[in-house]
Amino acid sequence: MFISRFLFETYVCKPCASWFELDDCKNRAPSNVILEKVYMDFTKNPTNKHLMSLTRQLQWSKRRIDEWFALRRQQDKPSTAKKFSESMWKFVFHVYLAFLGTCVIIRNPWVFDTRQYWENWPFQNLLPDIRYHMVVELSFYLCLVFMQFFDTKRKDFLVMFVHHLISISVFVYCYITNMTRIASICVYLHDIADVFLEAAKMANYCKQQRLCNALFGVFAVVFMATRLGFLPLVFGRSIYYESWEVIGPFPSWYFINTIVILLLILHIYWSCLIIAMMIKAWHKGKVSKDDRSDVESSEGETEQVKQSH
Structure with a gap:
């Protein structure tokens, strides 16, 4: 998986980022040995005392030194090309996982009958394609x-x-205890929403605002439907009620239900962020910076960098 990602980002993502002109190498601070040493060894946000000392030493104005540090902090932030490559890799792999899950799961008779998830458990036959799906998902999350x-x-x-740790624990636990039917369905529903999220990020990095808005809207609907709808109301109910009815109480029943509740709490947290972004988009007319994305520079520092250029 690591080798595949490295090769894909090197020979596919980076050329695509260059084609979309996403290289941010232009925003570099001028070379200065003294300021670079202060930045690396002492502070990245100099106080007024530091600025006065550097002013006397370099014969630069205080504003010029302050602008240099703002540029240098911008330079250390991940470039748009790097963020685009990360999203493109995740987008392509989520598309592959969603396609794989559709081909593997949909043809099984127990897909729409949740009681069959527990019939004859734990002696259900583990089909090779379901096993392959589980192993690929586990390797991706690792x-x-x-x-x-x-x-x-x-x-x-x-x-x-x-x-991610909870998801990996669920994979390993379900594989060991042969609960692969319900595990494959749950992870398949996770992959569907992430496809639209990564696509929206790529559109945002490419300055395609309308496409970004549309993809984010689809992502919000799919996320709410799958992670706050199907997962707790259908599969959570199956784990909580139907497993008890079909196979009776078993020692790990409390563990698996605890895991499901923890996942639901995380999904509610992300749903609140998505709703907040949708409200902002409604007022501004576009999807603004992702509330769970990397921490961007403040508006003042961004404006300062523009003025220095």
Whole structure:
């Protein structure tokens, strides 16, 4: 998975980012050994005392030094090309997972009959295609967990990290206990919404605002329908009630229900962020910066960088 991502981002995502002219290499601070040493070794946000000392040392104006630090902080932020590459990789893989899940799951007779998830459990036959689907999903989430420390830092880093750990725990637990039917359905519903989210991010990075608005609207509807509708009301009910009715009480019943409740809490948290973004978009006429996206510079610093250019 790591090798596939590296090759895809190198030979597909980066050329696409260059074609859309998303390279941010122009916003670089002028080379200065003294300021660079202060920035790397002492502070990235100099106080008035630091600025006065540097003014006397460099014979620069205070405003010029302040602009240099603003440019240097901008330079350290992830470029649009990097964020575009991350989203493009996730978009392509989520499309593949959604297509794979559709081909694997839809032809099984137990898809629409939730009681069959528990019939003859735990002695259900594990079909090779379901096993392949589970292994690919698990490897993808493991890759996300490790790469989260190297990708663009998001405001909900901790929440997303917990979500990935819970998802991996569910995969491993369901694989060991042979609850692969309901696990494959749940992860399939997760992949559908993420396709539109990553597509909306790519459109936003490419300055295609109308397309971004449309894709984000579809994502919001699909997210609410799958993660606040189908998952808790259909599959959560099946885990809570039907499993007890079909197979009776079993030791891990409390564990699996606790996991489902934790996932529901995280989905409610993200739903609140999505609703907040939809309200902002309604007033502004467009989808603004993602409330769970990387922390951007303040408006004042952004304006200061523009003026320095």
